Amino acid sequence: MPLTPNIPRLLDELSHLATISAHPAPAVTRVLFSEQDLAARAWLLGLAENAGLTHRADPAGNLFITLEGTDPTLPAVATGSHTDAIPNAGAYDGVVGVLGGLEALRTIAASGEKPRRSIELIMFTAEEPTRFGIGCLGSRLMAGTLTPDEARQLRDPEGRSLEQLRPAQYQGNLEQVSLITAHCSLGTYSHFLELHIEQGPHLDASGTDIGLVEKIAAPAAFRLTFTGTGGHAGAVLMPGRHDAFLAAAETALAVEKAALDSPSDDTVGTTGVIEVKPGAINSIPCHAMMEIDFRDTDLTARAAAISGIRQAAESTCHRRGVTLDWQQINSDPPAICSQEILAVAEKHAVELGYSHVRMISRAYHDSLFMARLCPTAMLFIPCLNGWSHRPDEYASPEAIAKGTTLLTQTLLTLASP
Template sequence: MTNTWLQKCIEDIAKFGAGERGMDRLAFTESDRQARQYVIDLMLEMGMTIREDAFGNVIGRLEGTDPHAAPVVTGSHIDTVPDGGKYDGVVGVAGALYAVKNLQTRGPLTHPVEIVVFMAEESSRFGFATMGSKAMVGQVNQTLWSKAKDKDGVTLAEAMRTFGLDFANIKKAVRKPGDIKAFVEMHIEQGPVLEATGKKIGVVTAIAAPTRLKITVKGFAAHSGTTPMEDRQDALVSAAMIVLAIQEIALEQSRHGTVGTVGNLKVHPGVMNVVPGLVEMWVDIRGVNHESIIECLQDVKDAISTIAEGQETPVAIDILTSDKPVQLHEEVRTVITEAAKSCGASYQDIHSGAGHDAMNIALLAPTGMIFIPCRQGISHNPEEYADPEDIQIGADVLVETLYQLAK
């Protein structure tokens, strides 16, 4: 039986940033601020104490009986991609709130329980993913982040300032090893496996990590009508060849579960009657096999070198991020599995093709993830949907998992 409080929480958060097509609740925007305040108000109603760290992660705390015990932590994010869905991240935050609400009825817990609403999980605004959890574990490249701008030219530092935060103080968000007993994140799968198998719970074994590149191809802009074909240095032609090369290389590595995507190209000057003189392209390579990712990256570099030389179009490659796949903690996975059994929920082991804040927190504390099915595996899309009964089952498994870890 579904819980109306849990569903109302998800629907209420969806009101902030709702657009004509989908959700537009980018990090450090007004809709993000409003959604965060809604969650904070619910935490306060539950008697939790609230603090915000130096990067803007919201942390609500329910005290345990042992003031010296490390907290058991749960949560996710509420920022979205442009035209996104209303379940990605939000299910984990709403599920965490539901869990704390229910844990309060089960008697005193030894360990405190914390809910974290991570800031800027999506890379949509500033080009860096899982920023809040990276700040929490000390994985910030402050030089690169200082250059981050959104499509309107607003820098990360400027956006933080609107939230009363100082970019120079990001390092103050770091938590030390031992500060957290365990972390568990509930999330929609964002893939089709659970729906296909009919299982209600995915016990995540590993999280794929993204390697992200910005590739800049330099040609020579020239008149499209007067420049002979054989004399052209067409940056877009070279870029197209690179796109196809990445497709072929990723297909070769797909036997290891590795994928490669060119998700964005900017062509300059970008008019019909000028041979393109410059192309910027952004590439996402990810998987759970680190050796495969490395091999894929090297093959991409080799292919680009050959294309650049053959087309006489110099190419620059900037590595924006290079994260390692993360194996989740066996003992936490066992607790989740036993919780699923006790709740009567069907389950299976599964790996995550998408990155999550959990992959960063795993550097700091034993970490696990609970997946629930989403319709047709669709995510980052207005068609994203999770059945209320599936959300309920996931939340109940989360409650039991947190109870066992914090009792």
């Protein structure tokens, strides 16, 4: 018989967590180490203690809640996601994976089943880039793709560092961060499985219960600064102009063209930031800064497209007499998910009578970095119209119940070899 999570309890907890927000309902805002983020963390740990589960934290603020197995010396099976939320977001992104994971641990504990491996729920610090401009801060540190030195250099919009913002319970020397040397050395975890809303329209549009994620696309991000020559909009004739914004505009079109011309179906390119100076209607732009997000599941295709964009930008700038500064913000490789985990999840989905489909995650998650540490996969549930990162984000009780039930069964199987 499949284990049955307490879905009414889970739904009540999802509703309560949505009220811990810097903005009124239905919006949800919980920025890293804000009053609301700290309150949510304390509340989550209270739930864990009430369930008799042990917990700990690392110096970056990642939280670990553990159901101990009969052989805790074995690498643990892990699940988890995040509870931080960008300003004016919704109630389900990340949260379903954290509270659904907690419900899975409580369900297994209450069932009398004795998994051999421990099962650990991870609440990752700062999956959202709101505070420091970099996503998946906690899982990057755990995987070692962001070093403690690099973490110490991060600043929020007010110029504050991670060490300055961390509350007392997370204080520690980031240089001796135990998440690399102890918690998350290779072999710490045997498997990692993240439950998440799809943040896309495919499952909802097709009426499919579960998405089994086979690949996670990864972004490369760049900041381009164009420096031209300013002047009066009426006094400088067109042949003599060195317009920084027009060079940036041509480059933005090159980003779109590179994505459209890519041989990979999963290539997407976005120019999401553009700043122009001096910003006056009667002044020729002397400065433009743009930021590009370019992602794919095919690293070769992504690299070729980015190379083409850079060549196009340099050619445009040469022709227009504008200088270009090209800076890489980050460049993460895509992840291929574990076929072993997916096979176990698919087997249970069939047993439970859930419709399912293999798919790609074009948004990236903490799973992208956990895949550096152990075999990793994701379970998607539908969200209404694919809407996410907005107050009307919605996952139905039925979708949450199915995702949590499948997560519970899969974790138990993985932890009981």
